[in-house]
């Protein structure tokens with residue numbers, strides 16, 4: 001199974017999946033039949049994650065083909081991504097504390113960690129998912145849950161190392177969905193509610209491919225965090241056309257031209273350097289597809305200043321970068337840009353504005369608003 005990093009390939013995947021998005025998805029989506037079998041899930045996440053295809057487009061296509069009541073299960077899953085993004089955006093200290101925990105854990109890596117990330121844990125299903133992740137850049141949602149649960153409660157490894165392993169290899173690797181899902185499994189997102197993988201559940205939902213009897217932890221005590229993460233209000237949404245500006249394209253949104261109006265004076269496609277691999281390849285090609293030029297650099301400030309000067313403009317417009325490495329790079333650049341008289345504008349998609357507002361507590365709060373959000377997007 002390959003993930004081609006183009007919008008055309010994402011739209012083709014959406015077309016192919018659409019007939020299966022209703023009853024079949026609802027009843028079969030929890031089965032992980034392995035990477036060589038046709039799955040009930042869409043495998044659209046790499047394109048949606050990098051906004052080569054957007055949630056709004058996916059919802060429009062699916063709701064155009066099925067009555068809402070029949071596609072409800074799929075529609076709700078699509079909203080989970082916006083929920084996690086909006087929640088992390090309003091609790092940014094979670095990302096900082098993840099990075100701090102990761103740095104600390106990386107200072108004392110042991111053989112148990114080396115065995116886990118090279119598929120030598122001795123638990124056949126876990127080792128299989130480890131290899132599948134590295135070789136394909138994708139894991140079924142249920143496999144991600146089982147993997148994270150075994151990592152935390154059976155292997156007793158720091159969750160931050162597991163989340164980092166996922167972010168390195170997942171083609172859909174996403175700071176919000178990944179960090180908050182790992183925290184959810186460990187009992188840090190929904191306080192004290194953990195996810196415990198069991199041999200019988202794995203056997204049932206892998207169609208008997210695996211049954212790790214007697215190998216998994218039988219209890220899952222919630223991880224403890226000695227502080228709360230305060231809610232920080234969303235910054236106001238900005239609206240800016242690119243007519244007199246440089247358009248900055250990052251991995252957070254590879255198709256900003258689909259919602260930011262105007263013709264830019266120049267375009268800068270930029271990614272930070274990463275180790276070679278499927279995820280790095282997808283990101284680089286996804287970001288650069290609209291043009292042949294891609295800047296691969298850690299020094300975004302210099303690259304943006306050079307590109308803005310080349311385009312003879314003091315305005316840089318980009319799609320809003322939610323909490324994560326891109327947002328950090330833009331925040332770092334902003335002060336220096338400002339000293340040079342260059343203004344950075346981050347424009348949010350209407351879908352994000354409508355969704356994130358309700359992502360302040362549990363998913364249920366957002367779920368209740370889905371019909372209204374769909375109406376506001378003219379999809380109701």
Ligand SMILES: Cc1cc2nc3c(=O)[nH]c(=O)nc-3n(C[C@H](O)[C@H](O)[C@H](O)COP(=O)(O)OP(=O)(O)OC[C@H]3O[C@@H](n4cnc5c(N)ncnc54)[C@H](O)[C@@H]3O)c2cc1C
Pocket residue numbers: 029041042043044045046048049077078079080081082084139140141142144145148166167170172173174175177178179181182185
């Ligand atoms: C420990 C763990 C780590 C995860 N890390 C990531 C990650 O880094 N990036 C990522 O995109 N997803 C992550 N997920 C969420 C989920 O597993 C994937 O989004 C999903 O498996 C993608 O496959 P799909 O496109 O076939 O999903 P489908 O079932 O076909 O769902 C359609 C779309 O809905 C969204 N979606 C579905 N389920 C979820 C979910 N649980 N959370 C958020 N969005 C969802 C995705 O955009 C997905 O493409 C993680 C889940 C777990 C348990």
